[in-house]
Amino acid sequence: MTALPLECYYAIFNNLLHNYKSLFSCALVSRHWCRIIIPILWSEPGNHYKDKRLIRILLLALNAEEQTLLIPFNISLPSHQKTLFEYTSYITSITSDLIIGVRNLFPKYESNLSLETTVKFSLIAMLVRTSINLKHLIIDEIICNPLIFENLYEKTTLTSVDLYLKYNISGDLEYKAIDGLVKILYKNSTLNSLNLRSATLGTKGVITLLEALCNDTVLKSLEEK
Missing domain, CATH: 1.20.1280 (Monooxygenase)
Incomplete structure (x- = not known):
């Protein structure tokens, strides 16, 4: 041939x-x-993030710092040999289906929100760290955690972000998430789409975000719900 x-x-x-x-x-x-x-x-894993087999493969890519976060929950991480490919480096999008996959892998911990959040956080931190061409990210207020934010801040391939701020989070945590987003807007030269979903930004949040947007010449699409 x-x-x-x-x-x-x-x-x-x-x-x-x-x-x-x-x-x-x-x-x-x-x-x-x-x-x-x-x-x-x-x-583009898409809805395959829901598959617990994919979550197991993702867990193999956690580094020591990301694994340490899971120690208090006494869960058994996969112990297979090194994968043939660096699969996570190819991923270009992180969607909300990731949390469904976590729940499918750990069904007996369904009511344990702390474990659910920590596993999701560790996986997102790893994906942001390892993905070479990350373009689309759906994320919530955990953006304000330094382990994710430091890598996200340097992710110059990012073109689209959906930021979900939940109704039941504290105002302080919401402001930290907004501040993290603002720093990304100031730094990132490729982000052209921002979808912001929040119960309420409050006056401080709106002013902070508007100041950043006034200096942004790349963003083409902004949606707030």
Whole structure:
């Protein structure tokens, strides 16, 4: 078989971006195809974040600091050997389906919001740290945690952020999340879409956000609910 230029393979396989079964079948044809397809296959997990098998693979990528956060809950982390590919480096979007996958993996902890939040936090921190081309992020008030924020602040590939501020969080935590978002707006030169969902920003939050937006020349879409 005559080998095609890499650009041709990418063009062909990218047409199957959301046809996971076909992509997976193609990845089994040869090592050459597999190396091309795996980054495409993992680029947009979508609703596959709900799959507990995917969550197990993500847990393998936690570093020592991210694993330490889970010690108080006495949960058994996967202990498989190192994965063949750095799967998380290919992921371009983090969606709210991630928390559903966490719940599916730890069903007996369903009522333990502390564990649920901590696992979600550790996974998001890891994904922000390891993803090379992260473009879309759905996140809540945990943005104000330094472990996530420091990596997110340097993520210059980010083009879209959905920030959810819950009704039951304290005003102080909400302001910290807004401050974190403002710093991203000042630093990031690629963010062109911001979807902000909050019970109420309050006067301070609105003023802080407007000041940042006045100096932003990249943002093209802003939605607040």
